[in-house]
Amino acid sequence: MTKYFADISSFQRDDLAFFQGLVNAGVQSVLIKTTQGSPDGDNYINPKSVTQVRNALAASMSVGFYHYFKASSIADSINEAKFFEQSVVNLGFGKDTPLCVDVEDPSLNTLLVADYVDTFINYLTEQGYTNVFQYSMASWFNQGILNANVHRTWVANYGVNACGVSGNVIAWQYTSSWGGGSQDMSYDWGIFDKQPAKTEATTQPTVEPEKPKVENTIKLTEKTHPVDRLGIERPETYEAGSTWKSSDIVMINDEPHYQIATDIFVPISKTTFKDFIIVKYTDGSLAPVFDSKGNRVQNASVSTGKSFKTDGIRIINGIPMAKIATDQFIPFEYTSGSKFE
Incomplete structure (x- = not known):
């Protein structure tokens, strides 16, 4: 059966009913934004992250985290990785936690960002984290701004029948309007269940995903x-x-x-x-x-x-x-x- 997961930030709710609603609709996992930038930059920590984690766990969901990337240098990439890691430690999670770097900000230098992402991911891997991956829109991979073969990859691509990217693809964010609202939803091919990575030849789901609750x-x-x-x-x-x-x-x-x-x-x-x-x-x-x-x-x-x-x-x-x-x-x-x- 195809699995899928939600990703949320401070824009989403943090109450138990929100997470229980996801579970009731068949969503068993969630990625929560914890940080953005570095202490020397945006210095942003999601103010809802503690409560969101608590209630996601109370609803028996699997939990991972993502960091919104703003780095403008190699040193900045390391600072952002440390900032993100500390947020995960503060929340009490271990080395096998799913951790993602969200690479989409328009201020990023598209000629150098791949090197910065390499630095960010390599730092976390060197600290012993075993489930680290990158996220961006399909166009950034297809244009060569990022490389889906170098790192495990979560792709965003809406309104299409397949994720549209070849490489080490482990997830596909196929909609930003799941359930009739503004909720992102993704197919999971290797994040929370750690299955072998998919290639474009096998990225299209073979069965229908669990259905969102259809409301009027x-x-x-x-x-x-x-x-x-x-x-x-x-x-x-x-x-x-x-x-x-x-x-x-x-x-x-x-x-x-x-x-x-x-x-x-x-x-x-x-x-x-x-x-x-x-x-x-x-x-x-x-x-x-x-x-x-x-x-x-x-x-x-x-x-x-x-x-x-x-x-x-x-x-x-x-x-x-x-x-x-x-x-x-x-x-x-x-x-x-x-x-x-």
């Missing part, structure tokens, strides 16, 4: 005036970041809207679902996929909980559908926020 909770991304069923703007205003329960998806003025009350609707384009969907279909059954002519696409059905980056809306045979691939569409009726059961 939507979140606004900007200040919004709702409308009624006729598209007439209502006087009240809802703030960005506010969340609502949707009971249906309705077309108003040629745009799909979530129904959040008897005659109150907000457009999908002003929610976190504006460019992705989560499939919501009958448990145990696969949701059908259609082409632009309304014909069902063979061998393209998808299961509940699977998420897709969408590329526009199409009305096909009078039914609003989200485009999920070239000439492949899924009805909004079969996505989070609808009344379909």
Whole structure:
């Protein structure tokens, strides 16, 4: 069975219910950000890390840590590695703890950053840590900024069918919107279970991952005036970041809207679902996929909980559908926020 893990920082919650919710959805492991930069630089320690660790362990999760990399020299790389190591020691974790260097900051020198990462990882390895790896977006590996063959590698690449990187790949962060929110989620091929590393030829999962809990909770991304069923703007205003329960998806003025009350609707384009969907279909059954002519696409059905980056809306045979691939569409009726059961 494919395993997967969440990664979190101070932006996520630290209460026990948050971690128990992950476990209930089948997520058994978590990487927690502890530090950023060095004592001479950002000098950042995640203020929630102690509580996040405590409650993750209370929920029986496996725990690892990551450091956000800002180094501008070899000496700085060592200082950052020491800063990160001390945070792990302070939290009471040992040498076999999963430890990651998060390499993505736009201020990094892309001509020299690979050397700095080598220094950071080599320092931790020399201290006896046995589960150290690097993280970045697929483009940095494919452009040669970082080398996925030199170190164990966790790749970020969204909206694709495979991680897109060859080498010593041990994990793939395949979404930043798992469960309908802003939660990252990754496939684990060798971090918490320490299995042999995968290559690109075998990176695509052979089975569906555990499904996130599909809920009809939507979140606004900007200040919004709702409308009624006729598209007439209502006087009240809802703030960005506010969340609502949707009971249906309705077309108003040629745009799909979530129904959040008897005659109150907000457009999908002003929610976190504006460019992705989560499939919501009958448990145990696969949701059908259609082409632009309304014909069902063979061998393209998808299961509940699977998420897709969408590329526009199409009305096909009078039914609003989200485009999920070239000439492949899924009805909004079969996505989070609808009344379909």
